[in-house]
Amino acid sequence: MPLLGNDPARRDRPIRTGRRDRPIIQLPSVALRVALVAALAVVLFGVVFFRLWFLQILSGQDFVARANDNRLREVKIVAPRGNIVDRRGEVIVENRPGLAVGLRLMDVPEGRLEDEIVRLARVLKMRPARIRKAIMDHLRPSTMELGDDGEWHSYLTWDAVLEHEITGLDVIIVREDVSERTVSYLKERALSFPGVEVRQNYLRAYPHGTMAAQLLGHLADISAEQLREKHFKGYSAGDVVGVEGLEKTYDRWLRGRDGVARIEVDAFSRPKQSDPVGGRLPEPGHTLVTTLDAKVQEAAERALRTGISLAHRDGKVEANGGAAVVLDARNGDVLAMANYPTYDPGVWVGGISEKKYRRLFVQKGNNYPQLNRAIMETKAVGSTFKVVDAVAGLEEGVISPVEAFFCNGSYKPPVATDKTVFGCWSSAGHGSLSLVDAITQSCDVYFYNVGYRFYAAKGSPLQEWAKRLGMGRPTGIDIEGEAAGRVPTPEWRQKYFRSEVDKLWTPGNSINLSIGQGDLEATPLQLAVTYAAIANGGRVVTPHLGLRIVDAAGQTVRDLHPAKARKVDIAPSTLDLVRQGLYKAANSPTGTSAHVFALYGQPVAGKTGTAEVYDATRSGYVDYAWYASYAPAHDPRYVVVVMIEKGGHGGTVAAPAARVIYDALFHLHSGELTTGSARTD
Known part of the structure; x- marks a missing residue:
């Protein structure tokens, strides 16, 4: 048996003696691993040191800014x-x-x-x-x-x-x-x-209390629905926005x-x-500069109270509401837009409870003071519509300037199947009248004849003229909520009514339309636009309340130009005849508003109207009083329209109220008002 130390298979292995002074002999594979680990450590430390250098030297300022951001918070101020002011700078809001x-x-x-x-x-x-x-x-x-x-x-x-x-x-x-x-x-x-x-x-x-409350609108916290709209991009919860009226239309400028x-x-x-x-x-x-004139606006609101007070004198009418509009006939500037009843817009400040809201604005006994009747309430306009008959009749050749119709106080259509008798407001009759005198005296029978001729004509030319002159469509005023009104046509009756009998357009429909009755409905503002077109030569203006935007230094930021007036081709001779009739209606002894304006300090041209409107609460008809006019008659600048709900006759109530407005426009004081001694249309 060979000795252990002489074993040839073990001679190349390292011998561990256990003594500390002897070196350890390593294999080549182990040394390689150690070298790799060391190299990796060097790389890692290099990355760390490079990152520290990058953060502290190159990006130090960025992180200082971020640290500052973390200790700072932004609070909205x-x-x-x-402000909202009138055309002369008088503060309204x-x-x-x-x-x-x-x-x-x-x-x-x-x-x-x-x-x-x-x-x-x-x-x-x-x-x-x-x-x-x-x-x-x-x-x-x-x-x-x-x-x-x-x-x-x-x-x-x-x-x-x-x-x-x-x-x-x-x-x-x-x-x-x-x-x-x-x-x-x-x-x-x-x-x-x-x-x-x-x-x-x-x-x-x-500062002016209740003045123009329905036009101004109010403020409220932005709603969740509004925040989702593109129009309110950039707004946030808790922001205050305009609600209704001028506050809403011009919110982006006012805020x-x-x-x-x-x-x-x-x-x-x-x-x-x-x-x-x-x-x-x-x-x-x-600042929003409006077209309003504070003095004229106050006069218009006073005029409504005056008209209602006159209506109450005989105790026979309710007269619990109304509207008045004053336009610049040349460009559509709204100098005044008044409503009755009204309210204090300050009730919205700080929020309003549901109970208070219902008590003020919903309870029927208050007659809805929030309602802007001048643009939202559509009613029959009565005889003020006769100027549309006159223009349409002359332009379509349905009547001639000198043709006369005889009025004996009533009219029966020349149709055997229609036995309806239509009465004139003057039961005694007016005798034989041509167009100018028919407008002057507001003879219903004359215009019944015109209406029947339109019934017999092809198509709906009378209705088309009404639309051209601004009825049956929104006027485009720069506040929301405007009603379109209605000009009834045979096609409309077909769609609106269910009964086959009611679907038919009869002579009576055309006859009623000719005196502004039946299914015709218009707002006071629409009627003002129509009369402005008569006054200015056939231009249908776009009414507007915004005039310009002004900054804190008083410099104009933006002029608020309205849409360009739409020109309607009307023969000068036609306009001349209609204007003659309107002037005589306010100035000649037989005119329906002569008792108000015959001796007035400025020449006024105007037409009275008494519209029969169905009242569901009474299951019957009540009279709405209208007056539509312009002045000076021979160089028209202002259009004034007054409507008194359930007020009786236009000549006895609405025309005197209009004079209160003209007093303010022309700086006149005409003394005590008179309603006239006789019933007028």
Whole structure:
């Protein structure tokens, strides 16, 4: 047996003696691994050092900026809204400082929010549901439904507040226009109302009170539906927008540009100090200069009260509403647009409860003061429509200037199947009249004859002329809510009525239309546009309320040019005859408004109208009083239209009211008004 030390197979292996002074002999494969690990370590350390160099040297400023952003939060500073003024600069709508109460949700202890809402609502004299809605609108603008209390509690948990990234800077306004007394109460009990804050804001003010309330519109928090519209891109929950009227139409100009305050915050996004460390100042909204003349507007509203007072003298009519329009016949400027009854637009400031809203605007006894009757209420216009008959009849060759019809007080169509007898407003009759005198005396029988001739003519030429002159379509005024009115045609009856008998267009339909009765409906503004076309030579103007936009320095930012007037071809001879009739109606002894304007300081041309309108509450017809006019008669500038609901006859009520407006336009004072001693159309 060979010795262990002499074994040839083990001679090349390293021998470990266990002594520390002996080196360890490594194989080549192990050395390679060690080298690779060392190289990798060097690379990794190189990457780390390069990254540190990149972050600290090359990108240091960027990260300093980000760090600053993390400790700063931006708070919106609401810009004051622009004023609304009349054409002479008289302020109609302005701002006043106010106090608002809000909630900072992050400062309300968990589990106490609902209790605080209830107690705060009691102090602010509002329903808790309105506070909940304000919070929900802020947290989730796309959700407007409140649901029951259970849904509210499940929605607004503390986790939900955190989920919506509510910060210590977010204050949700729950009530505006809060009294100083209420604010003092809350401040004295601040520990009992954690998270409640008072903010200063701007509120709308109305120096002229109720004047032009229906035209101005009001403000409200933007709705969830509006936030989803492209038109409101860039708006956010809690923003205030114009609702209705001029506030809505010109919102983008009036609202201004909100500012930003940068506030330093702690790790919990709570303010570290009250003073901002930077930001951007708010830019006030622009001023809207309107076409209105405050003095004429006030006169128009006074005129409606005067007309209604005159109507009440004999105690036979209700006369509980009306409208008046004053246009510049040359360009469509609306100098005044008055409505009765009216209301104080200040009721919208700070919000309005549902109960108060219903009491003011919905209850029938108040006769709907929010309604802009001048553009929304469509009624038959009575004999004021006779100028359309005259223009259409002459232009279509249905009548001639000298042709006369005899009036004995009634008219029977020359159709054997129609036994209806149509009476004239003057039962004694007018005798033989040509066109000018028929307009002057408002003879119904003359125009019954014209109406029947249009019935016998091919097509619907009378209706077409009514539409050309501005009826049966919106005028295009620059506020929403305008009604189109209606010019009835045989085709309309076919679509509107179900009964085969009612579908038929009969001679009676054309005859009623000829005196502005039957199914014809127009707004006071449409009638004003029609009379403006008579006055200005056939141009159908687009009424407008916006004149220009002006900045804080008084410089014009934008002129608000209306749509170009639409020209209707009317022979000068036709216009001359119609104007003669309108002038004589207001100035000759036999004119239906001569008792009002014959001795007036300015020559007026105008037409009375008494329209029979069906009243469902009475199951019968009531008379609406109309007066449509322009002046000066020989160089027309102003168009004045007055309508008194259930007011009786146009000559006794509406014409005297129109004179109140002309007094303001021409700076006249004509003394006590008279309704005349005889019944006029």
